[in-house]
Amino acid sequence: MSGSPGIPRGEAARLSLLTLAAFAGMVFAFHVRLHGGIARSEVRAQSVVTGAAARFVEPSGRANGARPPVTFAERWSAPAPSSPDPPVRWVALGAKAPAEPAGAADVFPPPGLRGEVDEHGVTLRWLHDDRNPREGVTYEVYRWRDNEGVRSLEGETAGLERLDPDVCPSIRYFYCVVTVLRSQVEGVEVRRSRRSEPVVVAVGDRYRLELLGVEEGRARLRATALGGRTFETSASSGDTIRTDAGAPTGFVLEEVGSTPREEDVELRFPVFRPDGSREVEDGRPVFRTRTVVRSVSYPSVRFRDACGVVRTATAGSPAAPR
Secondary structure (H helix, E strand, C coil), rough: CCCCCCCCCHHHHHHHHHHHHHHHHHHHHHHHHHHHHHHHHHHHHEEEEEEHCCCEECCCCCCCHHHHHCCCCHHHHCCCCCCCCCCCEECHHHCCCEEECCCCCCCCCCCCCCCECCCEEEEEEEECCCCCCCEEEEEEEEEEECCCCEEEEECCCCCCEEEEECCCCCEEEEEEEEEEEECCCCEEEEECCCCCCCCCEEECCEEEEEEEECCCCCCEEEEEECCCEEEEECCCCCCEEECCCCCCCEEEEEEEEEEEEEEEEEEEEEEEECCCCCCCECECCCEEEEEEEEEEHHHHHHHHEECCCEEEEEEECCCCCC
């Protein structure tokens, strides 16, 4: 090798050696850093795979078991899947916090709400939504009617039906149900659903009352329940009219009295002979009849339903003369 013009031969050789040494040092440092990073990645991968809680979680959030070890070739050849940013919700002061997964905190209203009218009132029935838990779930029933605000029926129920006994005839009622989730430990309310789809129930007369008579101020009544069942009962003024089983009918007896009516009454008078003996014809006494107008008294009662509507019932036969 000949020296460059102006550079002594010994100086040129020394510069070449320094350049080769610097290049070798750079290669060695790169080699050390590369193998050190690979070793650390291998240790981390091995600790995740062998850890007791190591689980592979799909993007859906469902664990599918332990993920198999990833080889060196796979790690460097397979591109890393893109991971979008998690959904966020805005909170105070502009900070962001991860949102709950869709439906994770939802409580769903019961489906299939229906109402049936019987002699006891309106019986509401619904179904359990399988998306709700089985434990710690109760239901609250709401009722309203035309031109009336919504109110909750007293208390909650863990069952799938509820009776509303305080209903009035000739009224349309609307009902809906809310699912309430309570803590199984403290029993306090945790979350509640929105209202279910409402159902409308038209209530007719649950009982038809007929006055049979009055004895010593106590009315004897025949009641025909919705569905055709008939029974007899009795009540005094101020009493709740009850069924034969002792259940309230929704009526309160307010007054026991009588109702006068103007009726044509046929009177019969015996016929006498001039000597004062009875006129007899074909062996039977003879009577003369005459029709007159008289005021006839019939037993009657006045009673009111749960909505304050007053009704009356009058016996079919006159009251016994006193």
